[in-house]
Structures are given as C-alpha cells and as structure tokens.
Amino acid sequence: MIKPFILFLFICVPSYLFAQKNFLPGYYISSTGDSITCKIDFKDWDKNPESIEVELNSEKRKLTLDDINGFGIKGYSYYTKAKINYHINLISGNNLPEEFSDVTENRTVFFKILSKGTYLLYEWESKSRVYYYIQETGGELVELVYRVRQKNDEIFNDDRYKEYLRYLLEKDSLLDKNIKKLELTFYSGESIGKLVNILNNTNEKTTMTGLVRKPVELEIFSGAGLNYTPSEFDGYYAKNQKFDNSVSPNVGLRLLYFIPGRYSRLGLGISFGYSPYKTDRTVNDSFTVTTSPNFYYTTRYTEKFKLDISSIRSSLSVLYILNPLSMSKLYVKAGLLIMIPISSSRSVMDEYAGNTNGIRNGNIPFSYTSEGKTELFSVSNSWASINGGVGVVIKQFKFEFDYFTPTDIYQRSSSTSGEFKAGVIGFNIYYNLLKK
Numbered sequence: 052m053i054k055p056f057i058l059f060l061f062i063c064v065p066s067y068l069f070a071q072k073n074f075l076p077g078y079y080i081s082s083t084g085d086s087i088t089c090k091i092d093f094k095d096w097d098k099n100p101e102s103i104e105v106e107l108n109s110e111k112r113k114l115t116l117d118d119i120n121g122f123g124i125k126g127y128s129y130y131t132k133a134k135i136n137y138h139i140n141l142i143s144g145n146n147l148p149e150e151f152s153d154v155t156e157n158r159t160v161f162f163k164i165l166s167k168g169t170y171l172l173y174e175w176e177s178k179s180r181v182y183y184y185i186q187e188t189g190g191e192l193v194e195l196v197y198r199v200r201q202k203n204d205e206i207f208n209d210d211r212y213k214e215y216l217r218y219l220l221e222k223d224s225l226l227d228k229n230i231k232k233l234e235l236t237f238y239s240g241e242s243i244g245k246l247v248n249i250l251n252n253t254n255e256k257t258t259m260t261g262l263v264r265k266p267v268e269l270e271i272f273s274g275a276g277l278n279y280t281p282s283e284f285d286g287y288y289a290k291n292q293k294f295d296n297s298v299s300p301n302v303g304l305r306l307l308y309f310i311p312g313r314y315s316r317l318g319l320g321i322s323f324g325y326s327p328y329k330t331d332r333t334v335n336d337s338f339t340v341t342t343s344p345n346f347y348y349t350t351r352y353t354e355k356f357k358l359d360i361s362s363i364r365s366s367l368s369v370l371y372i373l374n375p376l377s378m379s380k381l382y383v384k385a386g387l388l389i390m391i392p393i394s395s396s397r398s399v400m401d402e403y404a405g406n407t408n409g410i411r412n413g414n415i416p417f418s419y420t421s422e423g424k425t426e427l428f429s430v431s432n433s434w435a436s437i438n439g440g441v442g443v444v445i446k447q448f449k450f451e452f453d454y455f456t457p458t459d460i461y462q463r464s465s466s467t468s469g470e471f472k473a474g475v476i477g478f479n480i481y482y483n484l485l486k487k
Contacts, residue, residue, distance in 0.1 A: 073374070074106050079114060079122035080131075093124045098176050099161050100130075116159050130161040133192060135175065135184065140198040142180050142238070147201040151209050165240050168251025170219070174240050183212070183243055185219075197238045212238065216246050225249060266315070267485065268307040270449070272322075274479030275300050278330050281457055282472045284427060286334075287403045288352045294330040301326035303364065305481060318370040320386070326364045328473070331357040340409075348409020348417075355402045360430065361394040366438065380444040388455055391433045397462070398426040399471070428469060429462040436474070449481035 074090040081087055092104040102115040103122055114122075116132060123129035140152040162173035162184065173184040173192075183195045195212035217233055220226040226233070229249055236242050280294040303324020309315040334354045341347040368386025404422040411417055436458040442451035457474035 075124050075127065077105075077122060077124040077127075079103070079105060080120040082118065082120060084120065091122060091124050093127060098178065099163060099174075101161065116161065121161070129164045131164060131173075132159065133162050133173070133184075134159050135162075135182075135192065135194070137175075137182055137194055138196060138198060139179075140200075142197060142199045144179075147199055147206075149200060149202045151198045151200050151207075166244050166247045166251065168247075170247050170250045172240070172244055172247045181238075181240075183238070183240065185215070185247065187219075195238075195243065210238075212243070216243070219250055220246070223250060266309050266311065268309070268318075269484045270305045270307065270481040271303075271484060272305060272324070272479045272481040273300070273302045274451075274477060276326065276453075276455075276475040276477035278328060278473065278475055279457075280330065280471070280473045282459075282470055284356075284399070284469075284471065286354050286356060286401045286427065287421075287423070287425065288338075288350070288405060289334045289336065289354050292332060292334065292356060294332050294356065294358065297330040299327050299329055301364065301477070301479070307370065316372045316375055318372075320366070320368040320370055320384075322364075322366045322368070324364045325361070326390070327359075327361045329359050331355065331359075345413040346409070346411050348407050350405050350407040352403060352405035354404075356427070357400045357402070358398075358430075359394070360392045360397050362390045362392045365389045365391070368438065372444070382442050382444065384438075384440045384442065384451075386438045387435055388438045389433060389435045392430065397432075398429045401425050401427050428471065430460045430471070431462050434458050434460045447483045449483075451479050451481060453477040453479065 073093050075093045076088075077091040077093075078086050078088050079091070087107065090106040092106075094100070102113055104111060104113050105122075119132070121129075121131035134157065136155050136157050138152065139154050139156055141147055160175050162175055164171065165174050165183075166172040169188055171186045171188070173186070175182045175184070183197075184192055185195055186192045193215060195215060196209065197212050198209040200207050200209075213233060213236060216236065217226065220229055220233065229246065232246060232249075236246060275298050278294075278297045278299055283291045283293055286292060301324055303322055303326075305320055305322035307318045307320045309318045332355070334356075335352075336354075337349060337351040339347065339349045366386055366388045368384050370382050370384045372380050372382045374381055402424045404420070406418070406420050408416070408418045436455045438453055438455050440451055440453040442449050453476070455475040455477070457472040459470050459472050461469050461471040463469070
C-alpha cells in the first residue's frame, strides 16, 4: 500500500496541478486603444509570447498580435506591441560569425516593459537571443545594439549599446557621476535597467515581472507521520514479527532561503523539531510441541512488543517551485533527515506471559507459567534518512507530504548484530511567520 501511495503523490498530484490554468487579473489594449479589464492565463514565459488566452465575461478566447496592442497582468508583468528592426547577429553559442553582421530584419512583437519613466526600457527574447530597446517619451524606438564575433578562438564584443547610454547620460548631465557604472554595465535587463532608472531619476526595481518573493521565510510546522517498520524480529515466544503501523505527531521550526533568480524558484531549508516515535504489537497465540507420544505440551501466551522513543529531528533540504506564477504553487523537495533520540530508554521491549500444560513419561501431567520483560535490542544514538516530498504553497501556508526511506536504526555492539529498519510517511502544515 505504501509504494502505490508514494507514486500517487509524485505523479498524479503534479500532473493535476500543471493542468490548471493560471488566470490572473489583468487587462489588454484593444486595436482601437481601449483598455479592457479581464483575466489572463499567465504562464512562465521564457520567450515573449505571440498570443495570450483571456477570460472575459466567463468566456475564454485567444488574442494575438493582430488583435491587441498590449496587455498586462497586474503586479506581474506588462507588454506592449511594437514594430521593430533588429540585428540577427548571434551573441552566444557555437555559430558566432567571424565578422560583425549588419543584416537586420523587421518584425512585430510584444515587448516586455522593464522600466517606465522619461525613458522606457523594453526586452524582447527571440528563439536565438535577447534584445533591449530604449525609447524617450515621444521619441523613436532605438535598439541597444550588442553583437559578438569569433575569430581564431578569440571573442570580440561590439558594445555599441554603451555608446548610446553614454550619450543619454551626457545629454542629461549625469555622465560624470555615473561613468564607472556605465563601464561596469553588461548586456542584461537588470544591468542596463540600473542606468535607465538613473535617467528616470527613480530607484524602482527594473524588471516588472514575477512575484517579489522575500528571500527568507521562517515557518512553524506541525503534522503527523505514519511510522512503518518493514524489518522482522523474534520475541521470547513469537517469531518473525513486525510492528504495526502507527501515527506520531511532530512540531518544529523551518528556515528557508530562496536563491535570487528567475522567480526565486530554488530554496534551501534547515529545520529543527520534536518527534516521538511510538509503535507496538500484541500477539496472543499458542503452539504445541511433541517430542514423542509420551512427551508433549502446549503453551498459550500473550506477548507485547513496544518501541517508544522521543527524538530531536534536524533536516537539510532543497526545495524547487515548479509553477511560481500560479496562485497555488507546487514544489518538490529532497533532503536529509537526522534523528537524535533524547528519551532515557531507546530499546525495543518485549513483555511476555505464558502458560504451559503437558504430559511427560506417558501419563504425568505438568504445568508452569513464564512471564517477564526483556530488552530485545537498542536503537542507534542517531540515524539519518533520505527524504523526498511534494507540497503546495497557498498564501502563508505550505501543505507538504514527505517520504523518508526506511533506515537501519539497530544499535550494534561487539556482542549483538542485526537489522531493524524504520521509515515514515509524513504530512505537515507550515505557516510562514514573516509576512510576504
């Protein structure tokens, strides 16, 4: 039952969530210049889209470059239609030209707006490279030209875009204070955007896209784990026994750090918590031993096996958000869990009671009782297990399923040896204490 459940979590749940549409509040500009409020299916566009799907008055339809002049998803990103002339010269890869190419082509595109003000900064990413354009309010659209060539394994850059940025800074009497920043500028939206913000006299963030995720999250969590032990063991009477599955609570704190990048998808986590591990098994059975027609006996017994330990749990994990632009975000995680028992007893205990009745020497009855409590074996001072999981982020909450691989926790010594594996399937609810 456990393996099919894990397969369901890792296959069916992601498939279901990816099938969902991400219709977010936005607008589009009609061909006549009217702004129409609607909902837009916002995708994680690596390349500038050529069409969008909108929902208006409960009806969905596709809009292309021929239908609208622009669109925006409130709080995410904004696009405007433009007719452009661009250099086809590549800037990366194995097919760089030996000489700078002056060949240009014309195209109509949806520009992504990176910065607004006196100067507008745009980005267009084609299948082969990225382009940046700048436009002064009421002025012409200018390509910030950047080209690369390669000859005899030597790379040459045409940084003509810096010349135009230098011209704009000098025109606005801003060059002297920012000459060093200009020299350190490279061909990216964030780097160029810093100079455009200086031209616009603003400190606003350049790239107007994606959710602004705080890099640090501090979460409290609580939940429960389904404990299962696939290993068999022998008791005083009963043989080849397994513990029944049991459920134990757990609580703790987790610190997450999201690495800055595209939508801050990747997070590193460390957590500390408390988790008791309780499981038991009771056996009521009997057995008969016959050594000869004159000597035989039957034993009826009750035997209770018990494992009850409390542990501090510490984990290191990597978390990756699969759909960062959705209202409900799916993520996967992997990591390492370290368990350190803190209870005074770390033993698997066997409490037994038996009553034996039999015949010896052909006709002499006998009977006796046996009872006691013994330690079968101890668990390790600490152990580690590999962890994988899936979860969903909804506002300040995370709902997370975890699977911890069965790990051998048998405490070996010079006089004892064996194997006893324990694993956990867990569900936890996390709450972010730091407001987004």
